[in-house]
Amino acid sequence: MEVTMLLLSLLLFLNSVNHFRFAATARTLFTNETDLLALLAFKDRITSDPSGVLSTWNATTHFCGWEGVTCGRKNQQRVIALDLSSRGLVGSLTPSIGNLTFLRKINLQNNSFFDAIPSHIGHLHRLQRLNLSFNSFVGGIPVELSNCSDLRRLDLKRIPLAGRIPDELRSLSKLEALRLEATNITGEIPPWLGNFSSLSLLTLWSNFFEGTIPEELGNLANLEYFEVSENMLSGIISLHLCNFSNLHFFNVANNQLQGSLPPTLGNALPRLNYLWLDGNRFEGPIPASIGNATRIGNIDFSNNRFSGQVPSNLGRLQGLYYLNLGGNQLEASDANGWEFLDSLTNCSFLRILALDDNRLGGILPKSIANLSIELHSLLIGSNHISGNIPSGIENLFNLYELAFEENLLTGNIPADIGKLQMLQALYLGGNRLTGTLPSSLGNLTRLNTLDLDGNAFEGPIPSSLGNLQHLADLDLSHNSLSGSIPKEIFNLSFLSNFVDFSDNNLIGELPLEVGSMTNLGALLLSGNKLSGEIPGTLSNCEVLENLFIDNNFLNGTIPASLSDIKALQNLDLSHNNLSGPIPELLANLHFLAYLNLSFNHLDGAVPTKGIFNNATAISLLGNDGLCGGIPELHLPACPRKSSNKRGRSHLVRVVIPIISAISCLTLIFLFVFLCWKQKPRKITRSPASSLDDTYPKVSYRELAEATERFSSTNLLGTGRYGSVYKGSLRCGNAVVAVKVFNMQQLGAIKSFVAECDALRIIRHRNLVKIITLCSGVDFRGYDFKALVFEFMPNGSLEEWLHPRISEQGMTNSLNVLQRLNIAIDVAEAMDYLHHNCQPPVVHCDLKPSNVLLDADMVAHVGDFGLAKILCEAKSMSLQNSANSTEVIRGTLGMSLQNTGQGDWSLHQVMCIAMESFFWRFLQERDQLMMHLTMD
Ligand SMILES: *[C@@H]1O[C@H](CO)[C@@H](O)[C@H](O)[C@H]1NC(C)=O
Ligand SMILES: *[C@@H]1O[C@H](CO)[C@@H](O)[C@H](O)[C@H]1NC(C)=O
Ligand SMILES: *[C@@H]1O[C@H](CO)[C@@H](O)[C@H](O)[C@H]1NC(C)=O
Ligand SMILES: *[C@@H]1O[C@H](CO)[C@@H](O)[C@H](O)[C@H]1NC(C)=O
Ligand SMILES: *[C@@H]1O[C@H](CO)[C@@H](O)[C@H](O)[C@H]1NC(C)=O
Ligand SMILES: *[C@@H]1O[C@H](CO)[C@@H](O)[C@H](O)[C@H]1NC(C)=O
Secondary structure, eight states, X not given: OHHHHHHHXXXXXXXXXXXXXXXXHHHHHSSHHXXXXXXXXXXXXXXXXTTOXXXXXXXXXXXXGSTTEEXXXXXXXXXXXXXXXXXXXXXXXXXXXXXXXXXXXXXXXXXXXXXXXXXXXXXXXXXXXXXXXXXXXXXXXOGGGGGOTTOOEEEOTTOOOOSOOOGGGGGOTTOSEEEOTTSOOEEEOOGXXXXXXXXXXXXXXXXXXXXXXXXGGGGOTTOOEEEOOSSEEEEOOOGGGGOOTTOOEEEOOSSEEEEEOOTTGGGGOTTOOEEEOOSSEEEEOOOGGGGGOTTOOEEEOOSSEEEEEOOTTGGXXXXXXXXXXXXXXXXXXXXXXXXXXXXXXXXXXXXXXEOOSSEEEEXXXXXXXGSOTTOOEEEOOSSEEXXXXXXXXXGOTTOSEEEOOSSEEEEOOOGGGGGOTTOOEEEOOSSEEEEEOOGGGGGOTTOSEEEOOSSEEEEOOOXXXXXXXXXXXXXXXXSEEXXXXXHHHHTOTTOOSEEEOOSSEEEEEOOXXXXXXXXXXXXXXXXXXXEEOOOGGGGGOTXXXXXXXXXXXXXXXXXXXXXXOTTOOEEEOOSSOOEEOXXXXXXXXXXXXXXXXOSSEEEEEEOOSGGXXXXXXXXXXXXXXXXXXXXXXXXXXXXXXXXXXXXXHHHHHHHHHHHHHHHHHHHHHHXXXXXXXXXXXXXXXXXXXXXXXXXXXXXXXXXXXXXXXXXXXXXXXXXXXXXXXXXXXXXXXXEEEEEEEOTTSTTXXXXXXXXXXXXXXXXXXXXXXXXXXXXXXXXXXXXXXXXXXXXXXXXXXXXXXXXXXXXXXXXXXXXXXXXXXXXXXXXXXXXXXXXXXXXXXXXXXXXXGGEEEOTTOOEEEOOOTTOEEBOSSSOOOTTOHHHHGGGBOSOOOXXXXXXXXXXXXXXXXXXXXXXXXXXXXXXXXXXXXXXHHHO
């Protein structure tokens, strides 16, 4: 008995030892010690940590105190959350993350993690939130994630994962939010998502999902936010998908969905605010039940095939803000068909109403003038609407955009249109409007686009259009306008996209002022009765890409200075009375792709280089005097110039040395004169060129030599429009910084011009000093433009604020006094630019990388590539940023121009606001200094 007891207790003892041992191994597997190892393994995989967050992960502090790490209170200091979002971390994610078994939340969004998401993440059974969005993980969603069955929020948006949604994930039935936007995921939307009864947010936007939207999703009673736009989904919206009592946001835009909408669509969506169906193939009528979804604020049904009349009860949607029905086949022919517009007058928040590109006909109802005065956009173009522009339209005085183009409108433009003071775009082209253009158009001073082409307007172009200082596009083509072109229009140096006056009856000469439009991209004057010579000042329009003056009565010769318009791509001077030779210099226009000089009276030899070497790109027909050129042109050979060759060569022998002697003397004189002169030169408004003569020029060869052929070892930095090299000029042994513009880059010419323009008028101890410039050709004959600046040995402020790891292990950091001094220097520079410089200049690109530090750590502001010169005429106060945007003139970056007016003015406001901040800072610096010395 005792023996058995003994044996039993022995057994028990052994058993408990075993048990104990097992427990011990389990603890070494998953204890706070393994958490430490796992965190260190995490840190180990990070190759770049610009914010230095992981440097706090060291032995001096317990890991529960490390930044981004949260430990549980109860669980023996186990890690329960890891939050390192937006730290700029680069590296892969360690599989050891799976050892942090107490983790409930991982947030690594907005870093640069790459490689696959480790499958070990599936060990995290307690995980509730996983956010890996905005990273570079690849290789699909790991199947093992299905083990994290407690997961509530899964956010993988903007990761190029690709692959399908693994079916195993059906186990994640507690999910409340699933975000897979822009993840390159393919396949079908899994129907089992319909079982996730807690799901309130499902966004699968911008992927490659195909197939139908599963009806099962209709079971998601808690769904609030549903977005599957920008996929390849097909099929219909079934009634099952119209019963979401909590749904707030519904977006299926830009798929291939089809069929008609269920007639009762709006009856069971009591909370719906956004209903976006645009860019599909829906057809049939717009269901009247939408008027029952009374919380709707945003409706976009555009670009479908909806037909029939617009339901007349939309006015019940009291909160309607945005209604876009454009690009459908909607109809209206009489008052009945337009009843919906009457009802929309009840929607007092309506901002945007787009009905363009439909089959709306008949006459616009008078009620249009009673629409919400909040209305910003009224777009009714491309319909069949007849009658006059409705009177009372001027009541909508908050309109930004009014588009009636491509209709059958008749009558005049009402003079009252000048009351729409907020208007930025007016489209009336392609109608049957008549009469003269009201001069009140000149009151629309915010106008950016004025499109009146293809009507029957007559009479003169009102000179008041010269008031439209914000105009970028001006299209008056295809009318019967007469008289001469008012000079005032050419003073719109702001005009930056195009001026189109083609096919009118305009007479007179092209005024010299045409050269003021230094921002213009296209000047189209074809098919008028313009006479006189082509003004040489056109060459000031340096960024002009398209110049069409064909089918006029121009005479005289083709000015060789046209070859200064370096950006020129298309040039048509055909069907005029031009005479004389074709300027050989036109062959230097590298971007020229189309040249039509046909049907003039040109004579002499046709050049053979540049565009003249491409017979299909040029037309020279109907010019009887031309000869030579490349054989493909089949022109007669030019007569030999033997007769007076001797005389000429004699002349050459005598005259050339005299001319060169004179020019040498002039140059020397100029140089001495310029060096002598201390005061800044008086400003004349002609870009680049005057800077060209202000500074001694340097050649491409010299710069190549100075920078060791622009070697990468001398590269100091690269920007949007070019690169900066360190170099040493032979004369004077000066160390310089050479900024070479990349002429292939669109906008580089503009940037060069802007910078020259700005540098021409500024001079201050806190601005980078220009030494010289180079504007010539490189060894391949391509345009080469460079600016040479003082070299700044201490680099840019950017490098000091965000230092890279230096080889010596030295930490470069600025002390408070240095920082303050730099800020004051920058403020001084801004003060000078804004207030003491005539005309004022806005830098517009002020950032640490453009603040350079000399040997004494004095800051100099550089890079004027986006600078704007403000209108001299108006005295301005930059403290008031709202007003100052009104008077801005000068050069716009090409990229800004293309982003549309909205962005553009925002940019202006931003840059003035920022620079003014520095100015205010200057005002307060004395106080600051006092504080500092007291401390
Ligand atoms: C994580 O756990 C695995 C096995 O459980 C082990 O092999 C690995 O070494 C652990 N990693 C760290 C960093 O402790
Ligand atoms: C270690 O981390 C602490 C903060 O947790 C930090 O103050 C200290 O500078 C770090 N030590 C090193 C050597 O980075
Ligand atoms: C792990 O937990 C034990 C028990 O609570 C504690 O004594 C030990 O200091 C902890 N170790 C770490 C690294 O936190
Ligand atoms: C994701 O899709 C985009 C668009 O088709 C494509 O440009 C990109 O290369 C894809 N990325 C991956 C990792 O497949
Ligand atoms: C709008 O709702 C009311 C009340 O529920 C219903 O009687 C009516 O038929 C609905 N309208 C449409 C067009 O479905
Ligand atoms: C245009 O502005 C001028 C001057 O401010 C004013 O006299 C005129 O009445 C305005 N015209 C319209 C139509 O608003």
